[in-house]
Every structure is written in structure tokens, then in C-alpha cells.
Amino acid sequence: MADYEPVLLRNVGVENSHTLEVYRAQGGYQALAKALKMTPDEVQEEVRDATLRGRGGAGFPAGVKWSFLPKDRTHTYLCVNGDESEPPTFSNRVVMEKDPHQLIEGIIISGYATQAQAAYVYLRIEFHEPFHILQKAIDEAYAAGLLGKNILDSGYSLDCYIHRGAGAYVCGEETGLIESIEGKRGYPRIKPPFPAVEGLFRRPTVVNNVETLCNVPHIIERGADWFKSIGSEGNFGPKLFCVCGPVNRPGCYEGPMTITLGDLIYDNKYGQGMRDGKEVKAVFPGGISMGVVTTDELDMVMDFTDPAEYGLLGIGTAAAVVIDNSIDIRTVLRNVARFFALESCGQCTQCREGTSWMYKIATRIEQGAGRIEDLDLLIETTGNLGMMPGLSICGLSDGAVFPIRTIVQKFRAEFEEHIRNQEPGCVEAALAVAN
Amino acid sequence: MVWQAIDRNEAVIDPEAPAVLSAAVRKKIESFLPRYETRLAALLPALHVVQDELGYLSHQAMKEIAEILELHPSQVLDTLSFYTHFWTHPKGRKVITVCRSICCETLGGNKLLEAIKAKLGIDEHETTPDGEYSLVTEECLALCDYGPCMLINEKVHKCVKPEDVGRILDDPNNDVVDMPRSDLFDGPHEAGK
Numbered sequence: 001m002a003d004y005e006p007v008l009l010r011n012v013g014v015e016n017s018h019t020l021e022v023y024r025a026q027g028g029y030q031a032l033a034k035a036l037k038m039t040p041d042e043v044q045e046e047v048r049d050a051t052l053r054g055r056g057g058a059g060f061p062a063g064v065k066w067s068f069l070p071k072d073r074t075h076t077y078l079c080v081n082g083d084e085s086e087p088p089t090f091s092n093r094v095v096m097e098k099d100p101h102q103l104i105e106g107i108i109i110s111g112y113a114t115q116a117q118a119a120y121v122y123l124r125i126e127f128h129e130p131f132h133i134l135q136k137a138i139d140e141a142y143a144a145g146l147l148g149k150n151i152l153d154s155g156y157s158l159d160c161y162i163h164r165g166a167g168a169y170v171c172g173e174e175t176g177l178i179e180s181i182e183g184k185r186g187y188p189r190i191k192p193p194f195p196a197v198e199g200l201f202r203r204p205t206v207v208n209n210v211e212t213l214c215n216v217p218h219i220i221e222r223g224a225d226w227f228k229s230i231g232s233e234g235n236f237g238p239k240l241f242c243v244c245g246p247v248n249r250p251g252c253y254e255g256p257m258t259i260t261l262g263d264l265i266y267d268n269k270y271g272q273g274m275r276d277g278k279e280v281k282a283v284f285p286g287g288i289s290m291g292v293v294t295t296d297e298l299d300m301v302m303d304f305t306d307p308a309e310y311g312l313l314g315i316g317t318a319a320a321v322v323i324d325n326s327i328d329i330r331t332v333l334r335n336v337a338r339f340f341a342l343e344s345c346g347q348c349t350q351c352r353e354g355t356s357w358m359y360k361i362a363t364r365i366e367q368g369a370g371r372i373e374d375l376d377l378l379i380e381t382t383g384n385l386g387m388m389p390g391l392s393i394c395g396l397s398d399g400a401v402f403p404i405r406t407i408v409q410k411f412r413a414e415f416e417e418h419i420r421n422q423e424p425g426c427v428e429a430a431l432a433v434a435n
Numbered sequence: 436m437v438w439q440a441i442d443r444n445e446a447v448i449d450p451e452a453p454a455v456l457s458a459a460v461r462k463k464i465e466s467f468l469p470r471y472e473t474r475l476a477a478l479l480p481a482l483h484v485v486q487d488e489l490g491y492l493s494h495q496a497m498k499e500i501a502e503i504l505e506l507h508p509s510q511v512l513d514t515l516s517f518y519t520h521f522w523t524h525p526k527g528r529k530v531i532t533v534c535r536s537i538c539c540e541t542l543g544g545n546k547l548l549e550a551i552k553a554k555l556g557i558d559e560h561e562t563t564p565d566g567e568y569s570l571v572t573e574e575c576l577a578l579c580d581y582g583p584c585m586l587i588n589e590k591v592h593k594c595v596k597p598e599d600v601g602r603i604l605d606d607p608n609n610d611v612v613d614m615p616r617s618d619l620f621d622g623p624h625e626a627g628k
Contacts, residue, residue: 087536088579118470125483125520126532126576128589128612161470164483166518169574181471183478183504185517201472244538244579251580288537321538321579335537339574345517 004269007230007238008214009254012098018133020140023101029146031217035109036154038220043113047216050224051236056081056172056209057287057316058395059304062216066114066206068196075203078116079181079195080107082123082130082210083165083172086287087339089319091240092210094252096123096130099214100137104160106213108146109220111158114206119160122177125167135162169343173394174207175199176345187347188394211240231256235303245322246278247271257315261285262298264320271322278324282411286316288336289399291406311409313402329411330366330418333404337362340400351397354385358404369430370419378408438516439523448494456499460488464503474504482515491522519573527562527569529610532586536575543597544583548572550597551585554604568604 011017011026023029035043048063069076080103084092096103107119123131138160141147149157163181165171171180175189178200199205215237219227228236235257243264244250249272253264261283265271274280280295285302291312293300300310307315323332341359346352358381361374382405385391386398408415456464463484467477481500486492492515494508501508515521533539533548548559551570555563562569578584581593588610592603603609 084577085575087575088538088582089575090577090579093577124577126573126586128586129591132612159470163479165520166479166482166515167520167573168518180479181476182473183475184514201476203472242579244582245541250582284537319579321541323537323541327541331540332537335535335540339536343574 004255006254007218008095008102008211008240009098009252011102012094017098018100018137020101020137020144023099028101028217029105031221032105032108032146033152035112035220036152036156040113040115043109043220046224047113047219050219050227051234052212052215052219052227053235053237053304054209055211055215055239055317057086057314059314062208062212065196065208066110068194069114069204069206070197073204075201076114076116077200077203077205078107078111078114078119079174079177079200079205079207080119080121080210080213081172081174081177081207082121082127083169083177084127084210084317085124085169085172085343086289086317086319088244088284088321089242089287089317090244091242091252091317091319093127093130095210095214095240096127096134100130100134101141102214102217103134103210104137104141104146106216107160108141108151108158109216110206110208110213112151112154112156115156116158116206119158120181120200121160121162122165122171122181123162124165124171127164131162131164138162168345169339170345170394170396173396176394177207178205185345187345188396190393232258232303234305239302239318241270241302242317242319243271243322244320246275246324247322248273248275257301257303259302260298261293261300261302261320264302265298265322274322274324278326280322281325281327282323282329282332282407283320284323284403285318285320286312286314287319288321288339288403290314290316291402292332292410293406294410311402311406313398328366328418329407329414330362330370333407334359334362334366336403336407337400340396344396344400348392348397350385351392351400354381354397355400357381358400362404364430365415365419367430368418368422369426370415370422371427372416372419374419375408375412375415378404448498452495454499455489455493455495456485456503457488460484461503464500475506475510477504478506478511478514482511482521486521491525493523525562525566528567529588530569530571530586532571532573532576534574534576534578534582534584535572536579538575538579539582539584542582546597547583547585547595547600550600551604554600 016022044066052062053059082092111119147160168186170176171186173188176186180186195205230237239257242252253270266273282292284292293310297310304315337359341355344351344355382401386401464481467480485496497511498508501511585592589612590610
């Protein structure tokens with residue numbers, strides 16, 4: 001692998017990298033000056049040419065998303081998705097703590113390209129340090145004339161506010177996020193209309209992920225062709241990867257989307273292998289909602305297309321959690337099922353009921369009272385949830401379907417062995433209590 | 436959080452009860468209004484400020500927030516009951532939030548939680564009799580590179596082992612955040628207006 005020069009994380013490790021002074025000394029805010037000399041359409045075009053795909057999970061091209069805004073609009077809002085609730089993702093946190101001005105520069109350029117009046121950064125409430133650091137950075141930017149009225153004498157004005165959530169995974173879904181900013185329950189909306197047409201306060205709205213916006217200043221500064229020189233067709237640009245679990249060096253790393261999952265775990269530049277002599281049993285390579293891969297599938301490329309070959313929903317947040325072979329697969333299933341059962345917002349019946357029933361079944365299996373037919377029942381249930389059969393408003397239940405389906409399918413032999421070794425009569429006893 | 440059934444036969448709030456929101460809190464809530472197109476949108480920041488000030492959101496506080504934002508009190512309850520962060524009954528001075536996501540659990544998060552329960556003698560969603568600690572769990576705190584992890588109020592505790600629990604909980608400064616912080620929701624945001 002050729003040497004990779006970090007882009008998004010280049011200031012991590014620099015002393016006081018969160019301050020405006022240091023960010024400027026490292027060449028920051030030059031892209032903004034350049035962008036403000038271009039027309040908004042030219043900025044949009046540059047980002048579209050770079051084919052910057054959204055880093056939040058769905059991978060929708062950001063420039064195309066911007067172009068859906070109606071031409072005759074009077075108001076535009078930019079919402080920045082910093083909810084980052086997908087276990088085990090923490091790349092946005094690292095960026096906001098270490099390089100908040102990179103994000104702010106991305107917000108201002110993207111706001112200019114879409115002619116937004118205000119940007120709302122939605123942060124989950126558990127982000128206390130990132131909130132204080134980012135708020136200080138925003139205050140610095142206001143004081144330096146980079147936010148507020150007439151930014152750098154360009155005539156363009158933008159206000160930037162942090163809006164803190166209050167503990168709800170579903171508020172990371174773009175319309176749930178919008179509802180939450182409006183002061184309501186974070187119920188995702190039925191689409192269409194999409195936010196670009198009718199979003200925050202029923203105005204045209206763009207919702208972009210933190211990492212997506214951090215890419216924008218670099219595209220403007222170095223051009224779309226530079227961006228396309230990193231990665232592969234359809235997977236251009238720098239990407240943040242997280243790796244955690246019992247690896248030697250858990251953390252957030254940057255690389256091209258040509259690395260494999262095995263690289264992320266074992267390579268010296270990334271996870272540096274397993275610690276304490278542990279062995280990989282399973283990996284959730286893109287946040288838990290994308291599904292699981294086994295130790296035979298570590299050659300999976302961390303890009304937008306390859307995960308589908310392994311039965312996964314996608315690359316998601318590119319955050320890999322490694323499960324070692326000392327962990328009972330039944331515990332993994334129960335933990336994942338609980339997450340979605342608790343975080344389902346409850347609007348769509350089959351998501352609310354389905355995730356809860358899968359959690360109950362998974363709990364019973366973990367407690368040693370599973371049945372072979374429970375495994376088939378779980379698989380059948382996963383076929384009856386989500387946007388794929390067209391049954392739900394948002395993608396949360398698809399996020400529940402893929403991990404549970406892939407865990408049961410790929411580790412079926414282990415489940416069956418546990419079930420065969422259960423004490424006789426325990427299933428009947430458990431079901432009698434449940435009834 | 437769980438829905439609380441309200442007895443409709445009796446008034447939830449004493450109409451004669453004195454106001455619980457101070458003038459400073461009211462002023463702060465009103466300072467959010469220019470940020471948004473609707474008054475309703477200032478509700479989440481308002482709830483955060485009131486909970487920070489009073490510790491929890493009583494029905495009286497909900498009613499007063501509703502008055503400031505020109506909402507019906509039930510709208511306030513409707514929104515806040517969706518979010519796990521808000522408390523509708525008193526909590527301890529410090530809230531311990533233990534992560535139980537897949538990464539932290541497989542790295543020993545359960546043992547950490549059990550150690551805290553044993554040390555404090557309380558279960559999840561309970562408060563110690565002296566009102567010092569409340570204990571909750573949360574799905575993924577986005578600190579997976581430091582699992583198992585927990586928060587004590589705003590302070591992050593990284594890579595906590597069960598044997599560290601006694602030392603951490605006996606430290607009176609275990610919730611002190613060692614960084615310069617901006618005043619919550621303050622700052623010169625109105626500069627651009």
C-alpha cells in the first residue's frame with residue numbers, strides 16, 4: 001500500500017489544534033476565501049464533480065443532494081448531523097474535538113454553496129467535550145468575522161447554532177433530526193417531500209454528516225481531480241475508519257476506501273492486531289446496523305459496494321467493532337437486538353413490535369432456553385421489517401434486520417450447538433413464564 | 436422513559452404554587468428564540484437549561500416553560516417524554532451513565548456496571564439515599580476506543596475496570612471537567628443578528 005497522507009486528521013496531534021490560530025497556521029480558512037470568490041453554483045459543481053458521497057451511512061452524493069433544492073426558494077437551512085449514535089462510531093467526535101474549525105469551514109462553504117441563512121449543528125447530548133470545544137470554536141469564528149453578517153466582506157451571511165439532542169438514536173435519521181430541532185418528538189417523517197423541498201420549518205433544507213462537510217474545504221482547495229485521485233471509482237476521497245474492541249490500538253484512522261477490513265484490524269497503520277492473544281470471531285465492519293462478518297470474510301474492502309457481497313446493508317459509518325472468540329454469540333445477538341428494540345421510535349407497528357419480539361427471543365436464547373425454530377422465526381421476522389419490503393418510514397428497522405439476520409445465518413451452527421446442549425424442559429419452563 | 440399515567444380527577448399542579456423558574460433562566464430561554472423560526476423549536480434548549488438549573492423537570496416547570504414558549508403544557512410533556520435524557524423526578528447530584536453498547540459490553544462493561552451497583556447499593560434508574568448518585572445505562576457513548584467507559588455528569592471516565600470503581604467513586608472531584616468550558620448555551624451567537 002502506498003503511503004497515505006492524512007487529510008481530515010492532518011491536525012490531530014498538533015498542539016492546540018482546536019484553536020483558530022493553529023488552524024489558520026496550518027493553512028485553514030484558505031478554502032473559504034477561495035470559495036467566496038466563486039459563485040455558489042461553481043462551488044456546488046466542484047463538489048458534484050468530486051462525487052463526494054455522504055459519510056453518514058447511506059452514501060448519497062452530497063453535490064446531487066444540494067442540487068435538489070428548488071431554484072426559486074427564499075429560505076434555506078443547513079443541518080449538520082453530529083448525532084453519531086451508531087455503535088461503535090466515534091469519528092465525528094474525534095474531528096470535532098481535535099479540529100472543530102475544519103468542520104466550521106466546511107459548514108460555511110456548504111452554506112454558501114446552498115445559500116443557507118442558518119446552520120444548525122445537531123449534537124447528541126452525551127457529547128459534552130465536543131460541544132464545549134465546538135461552541136468555543138464557533139465563538140472564535142464569529143469574533144473573526146467568519147460567521148455572522150457579511151463573511152469576509154463577501155456579502156454572504158450565515159449564522160451557526162449548536163442544537164443539542166437529548167438521547168435518541170432515531171434523531172440521526174435526517175427527518176427525525178429535523179423534527180427534533182423543531183422541538184418535537186424525534187419521529188422521522190414520511191418522504192416525499194424530501195428535506196431539500198420541505199425540511200426544517202417546512203423550508204428547503206440540506207442535512208449533511210459532519211465528516212461529509214469536513215471533506216468540502218479540501219475539495220475546494222485542491223480540486224475535484226485531486227479528490228478523485230484517492231480511492232477507487234465510486235468510492236473517491238479520504239475516509240475515516242474506526243476500529244475498536246480487543247485490538248492493540250483502537251481508534252479513529254484515515255485512509256482511502258481501498259483498504260480491507262483485515263488491514264483495519266491487523267495493519268500497523270491501523271488496529272495493529274488483536275491484543276492478549278485473542279482471536280477474531282466476528283466483526284461488525286460498518287456500525288452494528290450493517291451486519292456482521294466472520295473471520296473468513298476479513299478480505300472485505302471497506303468501500304460502498306463490496307459489503308453487499310458479504311450480505312451486509314452497506315459500509316455504514318465504517319466503524320468496525322471486533323468480537324473476540326471468548327464472547328458467546330448469543331450475547332452479541334441479545335445486545336444488538338436490545339439496541340434496536342429500545343431505539344425504535346414506535347411509529348411503524350412492525351418495527352416497534354418486531355424489534356421488541358426479536359429482543360425477547362434473543363434474550364430467551366441467551367438464557368439457555370432457545371429452540372431451533374426460534375432461529376427460523378428470527379430470520380422470518382427480519383424479512384417482514386424495514387424499507388426494503390416498503391413497510392417503514394425510516395431505515396432504523398433495516399438497521400435491525402441486517403445484523404440479526406447475518407448473526408443468525410453466519411453463526412447458525414454455534415446457536416444450534418448451544419440449543420442442543422440446553423437442559424431438557426428449560427424451553428417449556430421459560431415459555432410458561434412468558435405466557 | 437416510561438409514560439406516567441396522570442390522574443385526571445385531580446389537578447396535577449397547584450394553581451397557587453410559586454414559580455420555580457428564576458428570572459435568569461427565563462431570560463436564557465428567551466435568548467434562544469431569535470435562533471429559530473418557531474417558539475416551539477426553543478423547547479429542547481429550554482428543557483436542558485431548566486434541568487441543569489433545577490435537576491429535573493417538574494410539572495410546574497413544564498407549565499412555566501409552556502407559558503414562555505406559548506405552548507400547551509402537554510406539548511412540553513409530549514416532547515420531553517420521547518427523550519431519555521430528561522428526568523421528571525429528582526435525580527442525584529451526580530448521574531453515572533454507563534455505556535452498554537456491544538463494544539463496551541464485550542470488553543467487560545457488565546462487570547463494571549455490577550461493580551458500581553455493589554459499591555453504591557442501588558440498581559439502574561435508582562438514586563442513593565443521600566442523593567449523591569443516580570445510576571443509568573446508555574446505548575453507545577461514542578467513546579468505543581476507550582471502552583468500557585462511563586460518564587459522571589459531563590466527565591468522561593475511560594477504560595474503567597471493575598477494580599477502579601471504588602477509587603473513582605470515592606474521589607469527590609470525579610465529575611470535574613478539566614477543560615475551559617463556555618457557559619452552557621451562551622456565547623455571542625446573536626452577534627450576527
